[in-house]
Amino acid sequence: MAEVATPKIWINRAVFLAVAFVLVVVQLVPLDMRPAIWAAPDLLLLVTLVWAVRRPSYLPVLVVAAIFLMADLLFGRPPGLWAALVVILTEALRKRSKNMRNAPLLLEWGTIAFGIAAITIANRLILAVVMTPQPPLGLTLIQMIGTILVYPLVALVAHFVFGISRPAPGQVDGMGKLL
Amino acid sequence: MVRDRNSDDYFAPIRRLLVGLLILVLFAVFLAWRIDSPRMERFRAMAVDKVVPSFDWAMAPITGAANLIADFQSYQQLAEQNQNLRRELRQMTAWKEAALQLEQENAKLLGLNNVKLDPQLTYITGEVITDSGSPFRQSVLVNVGMRDGIIDGWPTMDGIGLVGRIAGVGQETSRVMLLTDTSSRIPVTIQPSGQKAILAGDNTLNPPLEFLEDTALIRPGDRVVSAGDGGVFPADLLVGQVALGSDRRMRVRLAADYQRLEFLRVLRSQPHEVIDDPGGLLAPETEFFGPAALTTLGSAVDG
Numbered sequence: 024m025a026e027v028a029t030p031k032i033w034i035n036r037a038v039f040l041a042v043a044f045v046l047v048v049v050q051l052v053p054l055d056m057r058p059a060i061w062a063a064p065d066l067l068l069l070v071t072l073v074w075a076v077r078r079p080s081y082l083p084v085l086v087v088a089a090i091f092l093m094a095d096l097l098f099g100r101p102p103g104l105w106a107a108l109v110v111i112l113t114e115a116l117r118k119r120s121k122n123m124r125n126a127p128l129l130l131e132w133g134t135i136a137f138g139i140a141a142i143t144i145a146n147r148l149i150l151a152v153v154m155t156p157q158p159p160l161g162l163t164l165i166q167m168i169g170t171i172l173v174y175p176l177v178a179l180v181a182h183f184v185f186g187i188s189r190p191a192p193g194q195v196d197g198m199g200k201l202l
Numbered sequence: 203m204v205r206d207r208n209s210d211d212y213f214a215p216i217r218r219l220l221v222g223l224l225i226l227v228l229f230a231v232f233l234a235w236r237i238d239s240p241r242m243e244r245f246r247a248m249a250v251d252k253v254v255p256s257f258d259w260a261m262a263p264i265t266g267a268a269n270l271i272a273d274f275q276s277y278q279q280l281a282e283q284n285q286n287l288r289r290e291l292r293q294m295t296a297w298k299e300a301a302l303q304l305e306q307e308n309a310k311l312l313g314l315n316n317v318k319l320d321p322q323l324t325y326i327t328g329e330v331i332t333d334s335g336s337p338f339r340q341s342v343l344v345n346v347g348m349r350d351g352i353i354d355g356w357p358t359m360d361g362i363g364l365v366g367r368i369a370g371v372g373q374e375t376s377r378v379m380l381l382t383d384t385s386s387r388i389p390v391t392i393q394p395s396g397q398k399a400i401l402a403g404d405n406t407l408n409p410p411l412e413f414l415e416d417t418a419l420i421r422p423g424d425r426v427v428s429a430g431d432g433g434v435f436p437a438d439l440l441v442g443q444v445a446l447g448s449d450r451r452m453r454v455r456l457a458a459d460y461q462r463l464e465f466l467r468v469l470r471s472q473p474h475e476v477i478d479d480p481g482g483l484l485a486p487e488t489e490f491f492g493p494a495a496l497t498t499l500g501s502a503v504d505g
Contacts, residue, residue, distance in 0.1 A: 044260070045260075047335070048257050048260045048261055048264070049264060050335040050336070051254070051257065051261065051332035051333065051335045052261050052264045052265055052268070052332065052333070053265075053330045053331070053332055053333040053342060053463070054265070054268050054333075055460075055461055055462075056330075056333055056340070056342060056380065056460045056461070056463045057382075057407050057460045057461055058337075058340055058382045058405050058406055058407055059337045061337075062337035062338070063337065084221055084224065085224070088224055088228060092228065092231070093249075093253070094335075096246050096249045096250065097250060097253070097254070097335055098334060098335040098336040098339070099334050099335075099336060099339040099341060099377075100336065100339075101232055101235055101236070102231055102232065102235050102242060102246065103228045103229060103230070103231030103232035103233075103234075103235065104228075104229070104232040106228045106231075107225050107228035107229050107232065110221070110224060110225055110228065111225060114221055153236050155236065156384065156385055158337075158338030158339075158384065158405070159338075159384070159404075159405060162337060162338060162405070163338075166337065
Protein backbone atom coordinates (compact mmCIF):
# COMPACT_ATOMS: atom_id res chain seq x y z
CA MET A 24 0.00 0.00 0.00
CA ALA A 25 1.39 3.35 0.87
CA GLU A 26 4.31 1.96 2.77
CA VAL A 27 7.59 3.65 2.24
CA ALA A 28 9.41 1.64 -0.39
CA THR A 29 12.54 0.48 1.39
CA PRO A 30 15.32 -1.35 -0.44
CA LYS A 31 14.02 -4.57 1.09
CA ILE A 32 10.68 -4.09 -0.61
CA TRP A 33 12.36 -3.44 -3.95
CA ILE A 34 14.47 -6.58 -3.60
CA ASN A 35 11.40 -8.62 -2.80
CA ARG A 36 9.54 -7.17 -5.76
CA ALA A 37 12.43 -8.20 -7.96
CA VAL A 38 12.29 -11.70 -6.44
CA PHE A 39 8.63 -11.94 -7.35
CA LEU A 40 9.35 -10.84 -10.90
CA ALA A 41 12.11 -13.41 -11.20
CA VAL A 42 9.88 -16.22 -9.89
CA ALA A 43 7.10 -15.25 -12.29
CA PHE A 44 9.56 -15.11 -15.19
CA VAL A 45 10.90 -18.59 -14.40
CA LEU A 46 7.38 -20.01 -14.15
CA VAL A 47 6.41 -18.55 -17.53
CA VAL A 48 9.57 -19.79 -19.23
CA VAL A 49 9.28 -23.29 -17.78
CA GLN A 50 5.77 -23.57 -19.19
CA LEU A 51 7.00 -22.52 -22.61
CA VAL A 52 9.82 -25.06 -22.94
CA PRO A 53 8.93 -27.39 -25.81
CA LEU A 54 9.38 -30.90 -24.42
CA ASP A 55 6.38 -32.90 -25.49
CA MET A 56 3.81 -31.71 -27.98
CA ARG A 57 1.28 -34.43 -27.30
CA PRO A 58 -1.92 -33.07 -25.80
CA ALA A 59 -1.97 -33.63 -22.05
CA ILE A 60 -4.75 -35.70 -20.51
CA TRP A 61 -4.66 -33.59 -17.36
CA ALA A 62 -3.81 -29.97 -16.75
CA ALA A 63 -1.12 -29.03 -14.28
CA PRO A 64 -1.96 -26.51 -11.52
CA ASP A 65 -1.56 -22.90 -12.51
CA LEU A 66 1.55 -22.10 -10.46
CA LEU A 67 1.86 -18.53 -11.74
CA LEU A 68 -1.59 -17.72 -10.38
CA LEU A 69 -0.86 -19.47 -7.07
CA VAL A 70 2.40 -17.63 -6.50
CA THR A 71 0.69 -14.32 -7.21
CA LEU A 72 -2.11 -15.13 -4.76
CA VAL A 73 0.29 -16.20 -2.01
CA TRP A 74 2.15 -12.93 -2.40
CA ALA A 75 -1.12 -10.98 -2.46
CA VAL A 76 -2.41 -12.52 0.74
CA ARG A 77 0.81 -12.53 2.72
CA ARG A 78 2.90 -9.60 1.55
CA PRO A 79 0.82 -7.37 -0.71
CA SER A 80 3.44 -4.67 -0.51
CA TYR A 81 5.79 -6.86 -2.54
CA LEU A 82 3.23 -7.11 -5.32
CA PRO A 83 2.55 -3.85 -7.18
CA VAL A 84 -0.72 -4.06 -9.06
CA LEU A 85 0.91 -2.88 -12.28
CA VAL A 86 3.31 -5.82 -12.15
CA VAL A 87 0.42 -8.26 -11.76
CA ALA A 88 -1.40 -6.71 -14.71
CA ALA A 89 1.71 -6.67 -16.90
CA ILE A 90 2.73 -10.27 -16.12
CA PHE A 91 -0.71 -11.70 -16.68
CA LEU A 92 -1.34 -9.70 -19.85
CA MET A 93 1.96 -10.97 -21.19
CA ALA A 94 1.05 -14.51 -20.16
CA ASP A 95 -2.30 -14.12 -21.96
CA LEU A 96 -0.46 -13.12 -25.11
CA LEU A 97 2.15 -15.86 -24.85
CA PHE A 98 -0.16 -18.73 -23.90
CA GLY A 99 -2.75 -18.03 -26.59
CA ARG A 100 -5.53 -17.01 -24.22
CA PRO A 101 -7.96 -14.22 -25.04
CA PRO A 102 -5.81 -11.23 -24.07
CA GLY A 103 -6.89 -9.09 -21.14
CA LEU A 104 -9.72 -11.13 -19.66
CA TRP A 105 -7.76 -13.43 -17.38
CA ALA A 106 -5.41 -10.58 -16.47
CA ALA A 107 -8.36 -8.38 -15.43
CA LEU A 108 -9.88 -11.17 -13.32
CA VAL A 109 -6.58 -11.87 -11.59
CA VAL A 110 -6.09 -8.16 -10.84
CA ILE A 111 -9.59 -8.02 -9.32
CA LEU A 112 -8.84 -11.09 -7.18
CA THR A 113 -5.48 -9.83 -5.97
CA GLU A 114 -7.01 -6.46 -5.11
CA ALA A 115 -9.73 -8.19 -3.08
CA LEU A 116 -7.12 -10.29 -1.28
CA ARG A 117 -4.95 -7.25 -0.71
CA LYS A 118 -7.82 -5.54 1.07
CA ARG A 119 -8.36 -8.57 3.29
CA SER A 120 -4.70 -9.25 3.93
CA LYS A 121 -4.66 -7.10 7.08
CA ASN A 122 -7.44 -9.14 8.64
CA MET A 123 -5.99 -12.41 7.40
CA ARG A 124 -2.89 -11.87 9.41
CA ASN A 125 -4.12 -13.79 12.44
CA ALA A 126 -6.43 -16.10 10.55
CA PRO A 127 -5.79 -19.86 10.58
CA LEU A 128 -4.34 -21.35 7.41
CA LEU A 129 -7.60 -23.16 6.72
CA LEU A 130 -9.48 -19.87 6.48
CA GLU A 131 -6.85 -18.42 4.18
CA TRP A 132 -6.99 -21.53 2.03
CA GLY A 133 -10.77 -21.34 1.90
CA THR A 134 -10.68 -17.71 0.82
CA ILE A 135 -8.17 -18.49 -1.91
CA ALA A 136 -10.16 -21.51 -3.07
CA PHE A 137 -13.29 -19.38 -3.29
CA GLY A 138 -11.40 -16.72 -5.21
CA ILE A 139 -9.90 -19.17 -7.72
CA ALA A 140 -13.24 -20.86 -8.31
CA ALA A 141 -14.91 -17.46 -8.73
CA ILE A 142 -12.52 -16.17 -11.37
CA THR A 143 -12.46 -19.51 -13.22
CA ILE A 144 -16.24 -19.54 -13.45
CA ALA A 145 -16.36 -15.84 -14.32
CA ASN A 146 -13.82 -16.48 -17.08
CA ARG A 147 -15.92 -19.26 -18.59
CA LEU A 148 -19.13 -17.29 -18.26
CA ILE A 149 -17.73 -14.19 -19.94
CA LEU A 150 -16.24 -16.28 -22.74
CA ALA A 151 -19.61 -17.99 -23.17
CA VAL A 152 -21.43 -14.64 -23.27
CA VAL A 153 -19.20 -13.28 -26.03
CA MET A 154 -19.35 -16.66 -27.79
CA THR A 155 -15.66 -17.52 -27.89
CA PRO A 156 -14.63 -21.15 -28.42
CA GLN A 157 -13.69 -22.65 -25.06
CA PRO A 158 -11.35 -25.39 -23.89
CA PRO A 159 -12.98 -28.61 -22.64
CA LEU A 160 -14.75 -28.13 -19.30
CA GLY A 161 -13.13 -31.23 -17.79
CA LEU A 162 -9.63 -29.88 -18.25
CA THR A 163 -10.57 -26.52 -16.74
CA LEU A 164 -12.06 -28.23 -13.69
CA ILE A 165 -9.03 -30.48 -13.24
CA GLN A 166 -6.77 -27.46 -13.40
CA MET A 167 -8.93 -25.46 -10.98
CA ILE A 168 -9.08 -28.24 -8.39
CA GLY A 169 -5.37 -28.98 -8.78
CA THR A 170 -4.55 -25.31 -8.31
CA ILE A 171 -6.64 -25.12 -5.14
CA LEU A 172 -5.14 -28.31 -3.70
CA VAL A 173 -1.56 -27.22 -4.28
CA TYR A 174 -1.99 -23.88 -2.51
CA PRO A 175 -0.64 -24.89 0.95
CA LEU A 176 2.44 -26.35 -0.71
CA VAL A 177 3.17 -23.15 -2.59
CA ALA A 178 2.55 -21.13 0.57
CA LEU A 179 5.03 -23.37 2.40
CA VAL A 180 7.68 -22.93 -0.26
CA ALA A 181 7.06 -19.17 -0.33
CA HIS A 182 7.46 -19.09 3.45
CA PHE A 183 10.66 -21.07 3.76
CA VAL A 184 12.42 -20.29 0.51
CA PHE A 185 11.40 -16.72 -0.25
CA GLY A 186 10.50 -15.56 3.25
CA ILE A 187 6.99 -14.57 2.28
CA SER A 188 5.31 -14.89 5.65
CA ARG A 189 2.47 -12.92 7.14
CA PRO A 190 3.85 -9.97 9.06
CA ALA A 191 3.48 -10.56 12.79
CA PRO A 192 1.31 -8.08 14.73
CA GLY A 193 3.44 -5.15 15.74
CA GLN A 194 6.16 -5.82 13.18
CA VAL A 195 7.76 -2.71 11.79
CA ASP A 196 9.34 -2.03 8.45
CA GLY A 197 12.77 -0.59 7.79
CA MET A 198 11.64 2.95 8.57
CA GLY A 199 10.16 1.94 11.90
CA LYS A 200 6.61 2.21 10.65
CA LEU A 201 3.98 -0.34 11.66
CA LEU A 202 3.24 -2.84 8.92
CA MET B 203 -7.18 -1.14 15.98
CA VAL B 204 -5.11 1.91 16.64
CA ARG B 205 -2.93 2.47 13.66
CA ASP B 206 -1.21 5.29 11.96
CA ARG B 207 -3.07 5.40 8.70
CA ASN B 208 -2.37 8.97 7.70
CA SER B 209 -0.49 8.13 4.57
CA ASP B 210 -3.16 5.63 3.56
CA ASP B 211 -5.82 8.28 3.80
CA TYR B 212 -4.17 10.42 1.18
CA PHE B 213 -3.27 7.66 -1.15
CA ALA B 214 -6.03 5.07 -0.95
CA PRO B 215 -8.76 6.83 -2.98
CA ILE B 216 -6.40 7.70 -5.81
CA ARG B 217 -5.05 4.19 -5.84
CA ARG B 218 -8.55 2.72 -5.96
CA LEU B 219 -9.33 4.93 -8.91
CA LEU B 220 -6.19 3.94 -10.76
CA VAL B 221 -6.73 0.23 -10.13
CA GLY B 222 -10.29 0.56 -11.41
CA LEU B 223 -8.96 2.25 -14.50
CA LEU B 224 -6.39 -0.51 -14.98
CA ILE B 225 -9.08 -3.20 -14.79
CA LEU B 226 -11.19 -1.24 -17.28
CA VAL B 227 -8.25 -1.04 -19.66
CA LEU B 228 -7.69 -4.80 -19.43
CA PHE B 229 -11.35 -5.49 -20.16
CA ALA B 230 -11.16 -3.03 -23.05
CA VAL B 231 -8.24 -5.02 -24.46
CA PHE B 232 -10.35 -8.16 -24.23
CA LEU B 233 -13.29 -6.49 -25.95
CA ALA B 234 -11.01 -5.13 -28.65
CA TRP B 235 -9.77 -8.66 -29.21
CA ARG B 236 -13.32 -9.96 -29.45
CA ILE B 237 -14.41 -7.25 -31.87
CA ASP B 238 -11.34 -7.04 -34.08
CA SER B 239 -9.68 -10.40 -33.61
CA PRO B 240 -7.32 -10.35 -36.63
CA ARG B 241 -5.76 -7.06 -35.60
CA MET B 242 -5.23 -8.21 -32.00
CA GLU B 243 -3.84 -11.53 -33.21
CA ARG B 244 -1.37 -9.64 -35.36
CA PHE B 245 -0.44 -7.64 -32.29
CA ARG B 246 -0.05 -10.90 -30.36
CA ALA B 247 2.23 -12.32 -33.05
CA MET B 248 4.28 -9.13 -32.91
CA ALA B 249 4.57 -9.23 -29.11
CA VAL B 250 5.53 -12.91 -29.11
CA ASP B 251 8.03 -12.17 -31.85
CA LYS B 252 9.67 -9.51 -29.71
CA VAL B 253 9.65 -11.41 -26.42
CA VAL B 254 10.20 -15.09 -27.04
CA PRO B 255 13.54 -15.12 -28.90
CA SER B 256 15.03 -13.26 -25.93
CA PHE B 257 14.02 -16.16 -23.65
CA ASP B 258 16.47 -18.43 -25.40
CA TRP B 259 19.19 -18.18 -22.79
CA ALA B 260 16.70 -19.01 -20.03
CA MET B 261 15.24 -21.97 -21.86
CA ALA B 262 18.49 -23.57 -22.94
CA PRO B 263 19.44 -25.04 -19.52
CA ILE B 264 15.96 -26.47 -18.96
CA THR B 265 15.84 -28.08 -22.39
CA GLY B 266 19.38 -29.35 -21.87
CA ALA B 267 18.54 -30.96 -18.54
CA ALA B 268 15.42 -32.58 -19.96
CA ASN B 269 17.36 -33.94 -22.91
CA LEU B 270 20.00 -35.29 -20.56
CA ILE B 271 17.38 -37.26 -18.64
CA ALA B 272 15.81 -38.51 -21.86
CA ASP B 273 19.23 -39.57 -23.18
CA PHE B 274 20.01 -41.38 -19.96
CA GLN B 275 16.77 -43.30 -20.22
CA SER B 276 17.51 -44.26 -23.78
CA TYR B 277 20.98 -45.55 -22.81
CA GLN B 278 19.31 -48.19 -20.70
CA GLN B 279 17.43 -49.53 -23.68
CA LEU B 280 20.31 -49.19 -26.08
CA ALA B 281 20.91 -52.86 -26.84
CA GLU B 282 17.25 -53.59 -27.32
CA GLN B 283 16.83 -50.53 -29.50
CA ASN B 284 19.80 -51.52 -31.60
CA GLN B 285 18.32 -54.92 -32.33
CA ASN B 286 14.99 -53.41 -33.25
CA LEU B 287 16.67 -50.96 -35.57
CA ARG B 288 18.61 -53.72 -37.34
CA ARG B 289 15.46 -55.70 -37.90
CA GLU B 290 13.68 -52.62 -39.21
CA LEU B 291 16.61 -51.78 -41.45
CA ARG B 292 16.45 -55.21 -43.09
CA GLN B 293 12.77 -54.73 -43.80
CA MET B 294 13.43 -51.25 -45.08
CA THR B 295 16.04 -52.37 -47.62
CA ALA B 296 13.46 -54.73 -49.09
CA TRP B 297 10.96 -51.88 -49.22
CA LYS B 298 13.50 -49.55 -50.75
CA GLU B 299 14.16 -52.00 -53.55
CA ALA B 300 10.43 -52.29 -54.20
CA ALA B 301 10.02 -48.52 -54.11
CA LEU B 302 12.81 -47.99 -56.62
CA GLN B 303 11.28 -50.46 -59.03
CA LEU B 304 7.87 -48.88 -58.63
CA GLU B 305 9.31 -45.42 -59.14
CA GLN B 306 10.90 -46.46 -62.41
CA GLU B 307 7.73 -48.12 -63.56
CA ASN B 308 5.72 -45.09 -62.55
CA ALA B 309 8.01 -42.73 -64.42
CA LYS B 310 7.77 -44.89 -67.53
CA LEU B 311 3.97 -44.99 -67.39
CA LEU B 312 3.70 -41.27 -66.76
CA GLY B 313 5.96 -40.64 -69.70
CA LEU B 314 3.82 -42.88 -71.88
CA ASN B 315 0.65 -41.05 -70.85
CA ASN B 316 2.21 -37.58 -71.14
CA VAL B 317 0.85 -36.56 -67.71
CA LYS B 318 1.50 -33.09 -66.27
CA LEU B 319 2.17 -33.29 -62.54
CA ASP B 320 2.03 -30.47 -60.02
CA PRO B 321 5.40 -28.82 -59.54
CA GLN B 322 7.06 -30.18 -56.42
CA LEU B 323 6.55 -28.35 -53.17
CA THR B 324 9.53 -26.52 -51.75
CA TYR B 325 9.93 -26.00 -48.05
CA ILE B 326 11.64 -23.99 -45.33
CA THR B 327 12.77 -25.77 -42.19
CA GLY B 328 12.44 -24.07 -38.84
CA GLU B 329 13.30 -25.00 -35.29
CA VAL B 330 10.64 -25.27 -32.61
CA ILE B 331 11.27 -22.57 -29.99
CA THR B 332 8.41 -22.95 -27.54
CA ASP B 333 5.15 -24.76 -27.15
CA SER B 334 1.88 -23.05 -26.33
CA GLY B 335 2.53 -23.13 -22.58
CA SER B 336 -1.06 -24.00 -21.84
CA PRO B 337 -2.74 -27.40 -21.69
CA PHE B 338 -5.73 -25.98 -23.56
CA ARG B 339 -4.04 -24.92 -26.78
CA GLN B 340 -1.96 -27.11 -29.01
CA SER B 341 0.48 -24.97 -30.91
CA VAL B 342 4.21 -24.42 -31.22
CA LEU B 343 6.34 -21.47 -32.16
CA VAL B 344 8.95 -21.90 -34.90
CA ASN B 345 11.85 -19.60 -35.62
CA VAL B 346 10.93 -18.68 -39.19
CA GLY B 347 8.64 -15.79 -39.96
CA MET B 348 7.71 -13.04 -42.33
CA ARG B 349 11.43 -12.47 -42.91
CA ASP B 350 11.61 -15.92 -44.50
CA GLY B 351 8.49 -15.34 -46.54
CA ILE B 352 6.14 -17.41 -44.39
CA ILE B 353 2.46 -16.82 -45.09
CA ASP B 354 -0.52 -17.61 -42.89
CA GLY B 355 -2.11 -20.95 -43.67
CA TRP B 356 0.88 -22.81 -45.07
CA PRO B 357 1.02 -26.47 -44.08
CA THR B 358 3.75 -27.71 -41.76
CA MET B 359 5.23 -31.20 -41.56
CA ASP B 360 7.86 -32.99 -39.61
CA GLY B 361 9.93 -35.45 -41.69
CA ILE B 362 7.00 -37.79 -42.22
CA GLY B 363 3.55 -36.42 -41.68
CA LEU B 364 1.49 -33.30 -41.48
CA VAL B 365 1.80 -31.49 -38.16
CA GLY B 366 -0.39 -28.43 -38.53
CA ARG B 367 -0.61 -25.14 -40.27
CA ILE B 368 0.73 -21.65 -39.80
CA ALA B 369 -1.61 -19.49 -37.73
CA GLY B 370 0.00 -16.18 -36.93
CA VAL B 371 3.21 -14.82 -38.43
CA GLY B 372 5.64 -12.45 -36.77
CA GLN B 373 8.79 -10.95 -38.19
CA GLU B 374 11.08 -13.74 -37.02
CA THR B 375 8.71 -16.32 -35.54
CA SER B 376 5.45 -17.90 -36.50
CA ARG B 377 2.91 -20.02 -34.68
CA VAL B 378 1.95 -23.45 -35.93
CA MET B 379 -1.49 -24.61 -34.90
CA LEU B 380 -1.20 -28.38 -34.45
CA LEU B 381 -3.76 -30.81 -35.84
CA THR B 382 -4.69 -31.68 -32.26
CA ASP B 383 -5.85 -28.16 -31.35
CA THR B 384 -9.55 -27.78 -30.73
CA SER B 385 -9.91 -25.20 -33.49
CA SER B 386 -8.01 -27.13 -36.16
CA ARG B 387 -10.12 -28.39 -39.10
CA ILE B 388 -8.43 -29.98 -42.10
CA PRO B 389 -10.01 -31.53 -45.20
CA VAL B 390 -8.66 -35.04 -45.71
CA THR B 391 -9.08 -37.93 -48.11
CA ILE B 392 -9.05 -41.53 -46.93
CA GLN B 393 -7.37 -43.97 -49.23
CA PRO B 394 -7.99 -46.34 -50.87
CA SER B 395 -11.73 -45.62 -50.75
CA GLY B 396 -11.27 -41.94 -51.65
CA GLN B 397 -13.77 -40.76 -49.04
CA LYS B 398 -13.58 -37.14 -48.00
CA ALA B 399 -13.75 -36.09 -44.37
CA ILE B 400 -12.75 -33.33 -42.00
CA LEU B 401 -10.05 -33.99 -39.45
CA ALA B 402 -11.24 -32.09 -36.39
CA GLY B 403 -8.81 -31.58 -33.53
CA ASP B 404 -10.26 -32.12 -30.05
CA ASN B 405 -7.26 -31.78 -27.75
CA THR B 406 -6.49 -35.50 -27.83
CA LEU B 407 -3.59 -37.23 -29.54
CA ASN B 408 -5.85 -38.98 -32.05
CA PRO B 409 -8.24 -36.46 -33.62
CA PRO B 410 -11.59 -37.80 -34.90
CA LEU B 411 -12.80 -37.79 -38.51
CA GLU B 412 -15.98 -35.81 -39.00
CA PHE B 413 -18.51 -35.62 -41.84
CA LEU B 414 -17.71 -39.09 -43.12
CA GLU B 415 -20.18 -40.10 -45.78
CA ASP B 416 -20.01 -43.84 -45.34
CA THR B 417 -18.12 -45.33 -42.43
CA ALA B 418 -18.60 -48.80 -43.90
CA LEU B 419 -16.11 -48.01 -46.64
CA ILE B 420 -13.18 -47.24 -44.39
CA ARG B 421 -11.30 -49.55 -42.14
CA PRO B 422 -8.72 -49.04 -39.41
CA GLY B 423 -5.31 -48.93 -41.05
CA ASP B 424 -6.42 -46.95 -44.11
CA ARG B 425 -4.12 -44.11 -45.08
CA VAL B 426 -5.29 -40.57 -44.43
CA VAL B 427 -3.86 -37.83 -46.65
CA SER B 428 -4.71 -34.17 -46.96
CA ALA B 429 -7.22 -33.16 -49.61
CA GLY B 430 -6.78 -30.16 -51.85
CA ASP B 431 -10.42 -29.13 -51.30
CA GLY B 432 -11.13 -25.46 -50.89
CA GLY B 433 -7.59 -24.57 -51.85
CA VAL B 434 -6.59 -24.68 -48.17
CA PHE B 435 -3.88 -27.31 -48.45
CA PRO B 436 -1.93 -29.04 -51.17
CA ALA B 437 -3.29 -32.52 -51.72
CA ASP B 438 -1.65 -35.83 -50.80
CA LEU B 439 0.38 -34.89 -47.74
CA LEU B 440 0.46 -37.85 -45.37
CA VAL B 441 -1.57 -37.27 -42.22
CA GLY B 442 -1.76 -40.70 -40.64
CA GLN B 443 -3.78 -43.88 -40.40
CA VAL B 444 -7.39 -44.51 -39.53
CA ALA B 445 -7.88 -46.08 -36.12
CA LEU B 446 -11.00 -47.02 -34.23
CA GLY B 447 -11.12 -45.02 -31.00
CA SER B 448 -12.26 -46.46 -27.69
CA ASP B 449 -15.42 -44.36 -28.11
CA ARG B 450 -16.23 -46.21 -31.39
CA ARG B 451 -15.44 -43.13 -33.46
CA MET B 452 -13.11 -43.19 -36.40
CA ARG B 453 -9.97 -41.41 -35.36
CA VAL B 454 -6.60 -40.77 -36.98
CA ARG B 455 -3.32 -41.99 -35.61
CA LEU B 456 -1.07 -39.15 -36.71
CA ALA B 457 2.08 -40.02 -38.63
CA ALA B 458 4.06 -37.11 -37.23
CA ASP B 459 5.92 -37.78 -33.98
CA TYR B 460 4.28 -35.35 -31.60
CA GLN B 461 6.43 -36.45 -28.71
CA ARG B 462 9.49 -35.01 -30.34
CA LEU B 463 8.87 -32.04 -32.57
CA GLU B 464 12.20 -30.32 -32.94
CA PHE B 465 12.34 -29.21 -36.54
CA LEU B 466 9.38 -28.45 -38.73
CA ARG B 467 9.11 -28.04 -42.47
CA VAL B 468 6.90 -25.25 -43.65
CA LEU B 469 5.73 -26.06 -47.18
CA ARG B 470 5.44 -23.18 -49.61
CA SER B 471 1.98 -23.89 -50.81
CA GLN B 472 1.14 -22.02 -53.98
CA PRO B 473 -2.48 -21.01 -54.30
CA HIS B 474 -4.43 -22.92 -56.91
CA GLU B 475 -5.12 -21.09 -60.09
CA VAL B 476 -8.80 -20.23 -60.06
CA ILE B 477 -10.79 -20.60 -63.22
CA ASP B 478 -13.52 -17.95 -63.04
CA ASP B 479 -14.26 -17.69 -66.76
CA PRO B 480 -17.31 -19.79 -67.69
CA GLY B 481 -15.94 -20.28 -71.17
CA GLY B 482 -16.94 -18.32 -74.23
CA LEU B 483 -19.65 -19.37 -76.62
CA LEU B 484 -18.22 -20.41 -79.95
CA ALA B 485 -20.54 -18.52 -82.27
CA PRO B 486 -20.43 -15.56 -84.66
CA GLU B 487 -20.70 -12.32 -82.69
CA THR B 488 -23.58 -10.76 -84.60
CA GLU B 489 -26.10 -13.42 -83.67
CA PHE B 490 -26.79 -12.47 -80.01
CA PHE B 491 -30.42 -12.01 -78.95
CA GLY B 492 -32.38 -11.62 -75.74
CA PRO B 493 -30.24 -11.32 -72.67
CA ALA B 494 -27.25 -10.15 -74.65
CA ALA B 495 -29.25 -7.26 -76.09
CA LEU B 496 -30.43 -6.34 -72.57
CA THR B 497 -26.89 -6.14 -71.24
CA THR B 498 -25.79 -3.88 -74.07
CA LEU B 499 -28.79 -1.67 -73.32
CA GLY B 500 -27.84 -1.63 -69.62
CA SER B 501 -24.27 -0.65 -70.33
CA ALA B 502 -25.43 2.04 -72.71
CA VAL B 503 -27.61 3.53 -69.95
CA ASP B 504 -24.71 3.33 -67.48
CA GLY B 505 -22.40 5.05 -69.91
